[in-house]
Amino acid sequence: MSAASCLLTEDQFLCSICLDVFTDPVTIPCGHNFCKTCITQHWDKNVTCQCPNCKKIFNARPELQVNTFISEMAAQFRQSAQQKASSSSSSSSSEHRVSKPGEVPCDVCTGTKLKALKSCLVCLVSYCETHLEPHLTMAGLKRHQLIDPVENLEGRMCAKHDKPLELFCQTDQVCVCVLCTYADHKTHDVVPLKExxxxxxxxxxxxxxxxxxxxxxxxxxxxxxxxxxxxxxxxxxxxxxxxxxxxxxxxxxxxxxxxxxxxxxxxxxxxxxxxxxxxxxxxxxxxxxxxxxxxxxxxxxxxxxxxxxxxxxxxxNTAPPTKDWTGVSVRPPSYDGTVVRAVAQLEETLSKQMKKLFEAELKRVQQYAVDLALDPNKVRPRPSQSNQGMDCRCVSSTKGFTSERFYFECQVKSWSVWTLGVAQKLSFWKTKGKLSPRNGYWTVCRMSQGGYFAPADPPVCLPLRSKPEKVGVFVDYDEGLVCFFDTDAATLIYSFTGCDFTATLYPFFSPCPNDDFTTHIAKLRCHIM
Structure with a gap:
């Protein structure tokens, strides 16, 4: 038996379905041999009974009997293969292990699935090291394309031609098989998959x-x-x-x-x-x-x-000498003005401390000072605060701001009436509107009567103790804050808080009256930081 087995090739001991050594081999009427389980499962999946090798169709399912001769030969061959495998290098033993979750299992192993070592793009089967042996030794299987083990091998076959996807159509950006280049992709730019x-x-x-x-x-x-x-x-x-x-x-x-x-x-x-x-x-x-x-x-x-x-x-007969108490009395002490004087003294103390605070705050915001230049070519009528048509015009800086912080100062000593602050770019065209945050203006004004007010919503009167000669304006765009300072007195004039800035902010100036606006602008330019 051993001598006879030596005359047979290894291909004759492999089932063409599972590509493994025969297990319970049976011979069907056309003469081809298969594992009994393999051919039975194959016919169970198909309507007609057909030989997987020669494609011969049988009208009735043949009765299967185990071929004892081939079974004995296969058993001997399997024993020889196992002895050969056991004598292989121990360095490859790490590949002979049960597949873990996430790893590709061998499709041929029955029972416990070992980890696949390679996948065949021709057979569309993944093999462990033992079941991969025929692809490494048999001439017919050596030509098959082996890759690192992957799942879903069916997805690597052309659904139309049942051929491996070995090419790439650059025109349609899809993987194709050889037959596709003679049909739908005949005139397309096709290159090898590797390229x-x-x-x-x-x-x-x-x-x-x-x-x-x-x-x-x-x-x-x-x-x-x-x-x-x-x-x-x-x-x-x-x-x-x-x-x-x-x-x-x-x-x-x-x-x-x-x-x-x-x-x-x-x-x-x-x-x-x-x-x-x-x-x-x-x-x-x-x-x-x-x-x-x-x-x-x-x-x-x-x-x-x-x-x-x-x-x-x-x-x-006479009374003893006594004091004349007629004009003597005890009057309750007068507290008139006591509390007022104490509060006034406290206010003076607090004012001194507030002055120190504002001096420190002013120094802090002055570090954000920017250089500005006015654009006399962009002179516009200034929005008014009443129905009286004053001949007032305004001018903005050439530089605008959309974020962060900035500070500038303006000398207003020589102006009897003025408006100073910032305005949004979109508000420049609202010449008929009023100065207010709602219209995009955040300013402080000095009226002709000598009073001061902030055109807020509603306007706020500013009872300033002294006449500002130089006004500093600090803007924190991101925080929505506009502060006005009397820089000489180091006091806060007014603050707009919670402002909603939605466009570019420009420093905004309006010296009124505007009898000699150009002169005012020239003077103003000299005092802008």
């Missing part, structure tokens, strides 16, 4: 480089944002500490003023009480003397001793 693979792989390399660059940019942006947050936290802590210090000082000033007020009132009350106590003591002493004299007079009037009464009468 297109190399090109696409190079493109993916560029794409990956771009993605990595984007990742790096975003990482840098994250670091930048984290640094901004850290700086913000430090600024917040510093601001909180400064605020706590200021409010603690203010609280101490209020408490100190309150204590001084209470001490002043109590001191006045103590003086009044002390004065009253002195008067009462004197009165009580006089009452005591008068009572004593009254007792002596009563005792003398009851005496029967004529001589004694006459001798004592001169000294007891």
């Amino acid at each position: 297109e693979y190399e090109g696409k792989k190079a493109e993916l390399g560029k794409t990956d480089a771009e993605i990595q660059q984007m990742i790096q940019e975003r990482r840098l942006k994250i670091q930048e944002m984290k640094r901004s947050v850290e700086l913000g936290m430090k600024d917040a802590d510093r601001e909180i500490a400064a605020g706590v210090q200021v409010f603690t000082a203010l609280k101490e000033s209020v408490e100190r003023s309150q204590a001084e007020l209470m001490d002043t009132i109590k001191e006045k009350q103590r003086k009044t009480e002390k004065q009253a106590e002195g008067f009462i003591k004197e009165l009580e002493q006089e009452i005591s003397e008068l009572k004593k004299r009254s007792s002596e007079v009563e005792q003398l009037s009851q005496s029967e001793d004529h001589l004694h009464l006459l001798q004592s009468f001169p000294s007891l």
